[in-house]
Amino acid sequence: MNKPANIANGGCREAPILKERGQREVFCGLTGIIWLHRKMQDAFFLVVGSRTCAHLLQSAAGVMIFAEPRFGTAIMEEKDLAGLADAHEELDREVAKLLARRPDIKQLFLVGSCPSEVIKIDLSRAAERLTQVHAPHVRVLNYSGSGIETTFTQGEDACLESMVPILPTTEAKELLLVGALPDVVEDQAIGLLEALGIGPVRVLPAGRADAMPAVGPETKVALLQPFLGETASALTRRGAEIIEAPFPFGEEGTTLWLRAIADEWGVTPEHFDAVTAAPRARARKAVAQAAEHLNGKSIFFFPDSQLEIPLARFLTRECGMEAIEVGAPYIHKGLVGADMDMLQTDCVSEGQDVDKQLDRCRAARPDLTVCGLGLANPLEAEGLTTKWAIELVFTPVHFYEQAGDLAGLFSRPIRRKELLKVAS
Numbered sequence: 397m398n399k400p401a402n403i404a405n406g407g408c409r410e411a412p413i414l415k416e417r418g419q420r421e422v423f424c425g426l427t428g429i430i431w432l433h434r435k436m437q438d439a440f441f442l443v444v445g446s447r448t449c450a451h452l453l454q455s456a457a458g459v460m461i462f463a464e465p466r467f468g469t470a471i472m473e474e475k476d477l478a479g480l481a482d483a484h485e486e487l488d489r490e491v492a493k494l495l496a497r498r499p500d501i502k503q504l505f506l507v508g509s510c511p512s513e514v515i516k517i518d519l520s521r522a523a524e525r526l527t528q529v530h531a532p533h534v535r536v537l538n539y540s541g542s543g544i545e546t547t548f549t550q551g552e553d554a555c556l557e558s559m560v561p562i563l564p565t566t567e568a569k570e571l572l573l574v575g576a577l578p579d580v581v582e583d584q585a586i587g588l589l590e591a592l593g594i595g596p597v598r599v600l601p602a603g604r605a606d607a608m609p610a611v612g613p614e615t616k617v618a619l620l621q622p623f624l625g626e627t628a629s630a631l632t633r634r635g636a637e638i639i640e641a642p643f644p645f646g647e648e649g650t651t652l653w654l655r656a657i658a659d660e661w662g663v664t665p666e667h668f669d670a671v672t673a674a675p676r677a678r679a680r681k682a683v684a685q686a687a688e689h690l691n692g693k694s695i696f697f698f699p700d701s702q703l704e705i706p707l708a709r710f711l712t713r714e715c716g717m718e719a720i721e722v723g724a725p726y727i728h729k730g731l732v733g734a735d736m737d738m739l740q741t742d743c744v745s746e747g748q749d750v751d752k753q754l755d756r757c758r759a760a761r762p763d764l765t766v767c768g769l770g771l772a773n774p775l776e777a778e779g780l781t782t783k784w785a786i787e788l789v790f791t792p793v794h795f796y797e798q799a800g801d802l803a804g805l806f807s808r809p810i811r812r813k814e815l816l817k818v819a820s
């Protein structure tokens with residue numbers, strides 16, 4: 397990987413990491429389907445799972461579905477090994493019915509889950525068989541969204557990784573943005589990159605199957621999310637090069653992310669400044685407003701979204717917060733190393749032993765605790781102020797124009813607590 401020259405060392409990259417392997421409180425990888433199906437307009441996500449999986453999807457997606465949804469669950473009842481052939485036939489029948497009814501579907505993802513009856517089914521074999529049956533109209537891929545040993549953001553990583561082997565090959569020098577962002581945010585990024593003279597810019601995942609990017613030895617990859625480690629490795633195996641940079645959260649993160657890409661394309665500092673000066677100023681102003689309520693406050697991250705390290709970097713450097721502990725489910729220094737170079741914190745932890753971590757959090761009494769849904773309510777009941785990590789993935793938070801909103805996500809719960817104190 398190329399390391400950007402303009403990042404100072406002195407952060408926590410080389411600091412000892414507290415590694416914990418105890419009980420974990422994480423959310424299931426099927427959740428990614430909610431934002432992935434919005435992004436890929438001709439894809440359908442068929443979860444091969446249980447009634448629990450169907451309920452999770454329904455509640456995560458909300459019940460107000462007006463259009464026909466592009467995800468569903470093929471419910472597999474308990475089967476012994478002799479029943480596995482039936483399971484494959486049943487799956488084939490369900491897929492045939494679905495594709496006959498929905499000719500708009502061009503990509504079908506069979507999404508594995510964790511019930512034991514599903515683990516026995518070889519979904520990669522099923523995807524190969526179904527691709528042969530339904531090609532060229534539909535491409536069938538598979539990945540696991542299982543809740544065993546995963547965090548909810550690994551679902552997106554597994555989905556994008558499953559697409560890498562079938563991407564066409566190119567010898568052209570292209571920038572590949574990797575990660576599913578809302579269209580409006582993605583358009584802002586592409587607009588900035590094009591104004592800098594960088595391109596062609598491709599995106600994985602593309603909005604439609606026929607617009608999927610190509611990959612090759614001249615492909616430069618800029619990751620949009622820090623949880624795409626498996627996808628990054630798969631792209632590297634296809635010859636692509638990952639541009640190492642802090643993630644584009646906040647004014648500073650966005651500038652350094654753009655600068656690292658600009659260096660690959662030989663953009664001059666003068667042109668870079670001319671293009672970025674106005675949005676940088678807007679972002680700084682917006683962050684400063686929200687940071688009034690964050691300055692001097694402490695924050696504690698439980699491991700959940702895998703966004704923890706880049707966000708802690710943003711909150712400590714741009715909003716004046718103190719990071720007591722930054723917990724992440726996995727720490728892949730090849731991906732978040734540039735953010736770690738800039739992050740000052742007393743403790744970086746990887747993995748979880750939830751009771752021990754709760755004890756550390758209670759002892760520290762942070763002003764704000766970022767955690768999963770399961771921990772937020774009990775901590776609120778103990779008088780701590782919390783922020784749900786999952787909101788950070790469902791809300792547009794990348795790049796200059798969203799920097800103020802990102803800071804606002806953290807300042808709102810603190811502000812609310814202050815108002816409640818005044819009122820009581």
Ligand code: SF4
Nearest residue numbers: 424449452509510543
């Ligand atoms: S995949 Fe596992 S954790 Fe996720 S909803 Fe299904 S049963 Fe629950």
